[in-house]
Amino acid sequence: MTSQVRECSVARTLDLIGAKWTMLVVRELHLGSHRFDQIVRHTGAPRDILTDRLRKLEANGLVERVQYEDHPPRFEYHLTDLGRGLGPILTMLREFGDRHLAGEDGPPLRVEHSCGHDYQPVLTCRACGEAVRSADLTMHLDTAEAS
Amino acid sequence: MTSQVRECSVARTLDLIGAKWTMLVVRELHLGSHRFDQIVRHTGAPRDILTDRLRKLEANGLVERVQYEDHPPRFEYHLTDLGRGLGPILTMLREFGDRHLAGEDGPPLRVEHSCGHDYQPVLTCRACGEAVRSADLTMHLDTAEAS
DNA sequence: CGGAGTTGGTTGGATTTTCCAACTGAGGTA
């Protein structure tokens, strides 16, 4: 009996971004903070941990380390195309927080869509185009439900 | 100068679900595993850690502990309405994994929409209804960009 | 009746990770 543990896409994604601080780093890169000290200040992450997270993000192809100065050599961090693909995850994290955990003075992070309005994300089904309510979804599992 | 750390909705959400194992537990509850031992088997989480995560999810109102047997007293865990609100986050974690980190034999986790097709999520803008590309988004920050 | 199995944990101790403050090095600025 092979271990029963589900090796699904959720788990694989969390292997990349599930560690503490990682998603806050991704948020900062998304927001335009590309320098080590900026990220430290905006996230509060310990410097050594940040080094570790950036190295791992780079090793996994989500982030690029880019030299922006020669003397002394200095580097910035930028999301790759793959890393930008994390945007929707960030979006839904933000959406949940905005809806349920609003701070006193509203969300400090506003996002505007090119249509001119505040961006409030809605999940729709690619096939039918309808907005998706979780009640409309059915899960199909390979592994046996029981045991 | 107050700490510069961004206390945004992303950070607040991660405070609830950012710890290791937590999202896998939420995945299991979503998939219909409600019992302690099932969750252990399907996630691989250490039992003591799982106890901790379930207690915290309960304390934060995302999960309910429900007695399903009197003698001996036995309990199951169910998502609350608030906890079901994490569905879209799970969805986007899965989507990223499906797209970029596919396992050998395809995603073991299929989701079907009530329209009859496999559910492939698309983010749209509530205001204009269009599918959102990340290039169409503009971030507005309260905290100063510099420093 | 005795023994094994199920369920939902708890416990102790080793290991790993995190945290924090201080330090470094290469250069710029006053």
Next chain:
DNA sequence: TACCTCAGTTGGAAAATCCAACCAACTCCG
């Protein structure tokens, strides 16, 4: 010369995690 910036690195304490074993209360089987 003295101080500042930036991107880290280092050492050591503190916290979290992991693991295997244990436990309690019950059921089932023979």
